[in-house]
Amino acid sequence: xxxxxxxxxxxxxxxxxxxxxxxxxxxxxxxxxxxxxxxxxxxxxxxxxxxxxxxxxxxxxxxxxxxxxxxxxxxxxxxxxxxxxxxxxxxxxxxxxxxxxxxxxxxxxxxxxxxxxxxxxxxxxxxxxxxxxxxxxxxxxxxxxxxxxxxxxxxxxxxxxxxxxxxxxxxxxxxxxxxxxxxxxxxxxxxxxxxxxxxxxxxxxxxxxxxxxxxxxxxxxxxxxxxxxxxxxxxxxxxxxxxxxxxxxxxxxxxxxxxxxxxxxxxxxxxxxxxxxxxxxxxxxxxxxxxxxxxxxxxxxxxxxxxxxxxxxxxxxxxxxxxxxxxxxxxxxxxxxxxxxxxxxxxxxxxxxxxxxxxxxxxxxxxxxxxxxxxxxxxxxxxxxxxxxxxxxxxxxxxxxxxxxxxxxxxxxxxxxxxxxxxxxxxxxxxxxxxxxxxxxxxxxxxxxxxxxxxxxxxxx
Ligand SMILES: Nc1ncnc2c1ncn2[C@@H]1O[C@H](COP(=O)(O)OP(=O)(O)O)[C@@H](O)[C@H]1O
Ligand SMILES: [Mg+2]
Numbered sequence: 301x302x303x304x305x306x307x308x309x310x311x312x313x314x315x316x317x318x319x320x321x322x323x324x325x326x327x328x329x330x331x332x333x334x335x336x337x338x339x340x341x342x343x344x345x346x347x348x349x350x351x352x353x354x355x356x357x358x359x360x361x362x363x364x365x366x367x368x369x370x371x372x373x374x375x376x377x378x379x380x381x382x383x384x385x386x387x388x389x390x391x392x393x394x395x396x397x398x399x400x401x402x403x404x405x406x407x408x409x410x411x412x413x414x415x416x417x418x419x420x421x422x423x424x425x426x427x428x429x430x431x432x433x434x435x436x437x438x439x440x441x442x443x444x445x446x447x448x449x450x451x452x453x454x455x456x457x458x459x460x461x462x463x464x465x466x467x468x469x470x471x472x473x474x475x476x477x478x479x480x481x482x483x484x485x486x487x488x489x490x491x492x493x494x495x496x497x498x499x500x501x502x503x504x505x506x507x508x509x510x511x512x513x514x515x516x517x518x519x520x521x522x523x524x525x526x527x528x529x530x531x532x533x534x535x536x537x538x539x540x541x542x543x544x545x546x547x548x549x550x551x552x553x554x555x556x557x558x559x560x561x562x563x564x565x566x567x568x569x570x571x572x573x574x575x576x577x578x579x580x581x582x583x584x585x586x587x588x589x590x591x592x593x594x595x596x597x598x599x600x601x602x603x604x605x606x607x608x609x610x611x612x613x614x615x616x617x618x619x620x621x622x623x624x625x626x627x628x629x630x631x632x633x634x635x636x637x638x639x640x641x642x643x644x645x646x647x648x649x650x651x652x653x654x655x656x657x658x659x660x661x662x663x664x665x666x667x668x669x670x671x672x673x674x675x676x677x678x679x680x681x682x683x684x685x686x687x688x689x690x691x692x693x694x695x696x697x698x699x700x701x702x703x704x705x706x707x708x709x710x711x712x713x714x715x716x717x718x719x720x721x722x723x724x725x726x727x728x729x730x731x732x733x734x735x736x737x738x739x740x741x742x743x744x745x746x747x748x749x750x751x752x753x754x755x756x757x758x759x760x761x
Contacts, residue, residue, distance in 0.1 A: 315445070320446070320448065322448070322489045323526070324523075327493045328524065338415070342377070345440075348442055368386065413435055419448075455699060467488075510522040536656050549582060553573055555572050557609075558612070560709040566586075566588070581670070581671070584675075585598055611641040612639070613708070613712060614640050616631070617640060643712075646692070651711070
């Protein structure tokens with residue numbers, strides 16, 4: 301077999317760390333590096349077993365399986381296409397696997413691999429990765445390792461970045477303490493398109509095509525930049541601006557409730573609206589496995605204030621075939637009369653963007669119309685963590701599902717048209733007031749001419 305490899309691929313193949321990430325620009329030769337590395341390992345260590353993962357089977361088939369069929373010589377190994385395994389004459393195997401959702405990892409409960417490989421690691425959740433680490437073992441003294449390759453971006457961007465990039469200098473083995481208290485060795489090998497002479501010779505226009513991508517994608521795919529693109533849906537989210545210390549909310553502000561309810565999670569937010577249309581999320585309920593009556597009870601226990609409007613998604617009005625009652629009916633039995641919110645996702649997310657938007661206020665400071673009290677820890681955790689849907693950048697990815705409940709609840713509030721309560725105040729004395737003065741006095745929605753003055757005598761209480 302006649303193969304040439306790039307310098308970076310050689311580094312990847314020779315990595316001495318237990319966990320290796322070959323990460324960066326698209327076209328850098330990462331997936332090819334995986335295949336060559338797996339092949340060399342299989343030959344060098346007879347009866348060894350390895351697996352290469354992609355998130356979905358179509359992803360596997362279209363890319364890495366196809367490539368392996370192209371490059372692996374049949375003199376030493378044969379491919380079993382129904383089992384997706386390469387069987388080597390020396391007894392080694394290379395499996396191909398996919399982990400569509402988190403429960404799929406249990407299929408590998410009794411599996412043992414010398415080397416586990418993830419291609420496009422950022423498509424996986426951290427749970428999937430950690431679970432599979434425990435399957436890396438074997439009754440031989442072959443070097444064990446988890447070897448991954450990935451572009452930046454996608455749902456796993458943050459944890460992959462934290463695990464491999466944020467730990468320190470690239471191209472250097474770091475000893476790292478894991479959350480479980482073990483020590484592991486980790487290396488990040490950055491990959492650039494420019495490293496891949498094979499691609500650049502064959503496809504001279506490749507880099508030019510990357511230049512046509514939108515800014516964020518270009519930075520991720522052309523430069524392999526891990527800081528710019530993170531797939532984050534609410535990239536405007538700023539902890540220092542959107543999260544605030546709780547304060548006592550004036551009684552005259554309108555209070556809202558909004559929820560996403562299911563047995564998997566009852567996610568409810570309490571929101572107050574001031575006279576200038578600023579919204580303050582001041583309480584959250586985030587609890588799983590509550591049947592409707594229990595959820596309703598918890599929500600009632602957390603509510604002393606008058607709720608002006610209580611939003612919920614339309615599917616809560618679906619009737620149960622046996623009882624004829626809907627979830628909304630059941631909530632109403634606990635005095636929670638829900639308002640059906642619009643469930644157009646794209647429009648709804650745009651509305652959330654609008655509420656979160658940063659602007660410069662009169663004092664010249666960055667500000668936002670939506671603030672979250674710092675006691676709403678689950679919202680603060682999940683809102684910045686949700687990512688773009690792969691197929692529709694204007695929608696939020698529905699995986700990991702756990703992240704979506706509170707953002708969904710918030711969306712139901714944001715997508716509905718809101719007006720603030722009118723401020724009721726004592727008018728100091730009879731006389732003529734300009735519109736500006738009236739507004740200063742708190743008459744936000746009074747219907748008065750924009751110019752001139754109006755007599756207030758008639759408006760006395
Ligand atoms: N060492 C190599 N020899 C020949 N072709 C290579 C080599 N490395 C990569 N390539 C080719 O370059 C292209 C991009 O490589 P790939 O591994 O798919 O990149 P990445 O996974 O980083 O996006 C593919 O067509 C691949 O076959
Ligand atoms: Mg690839």
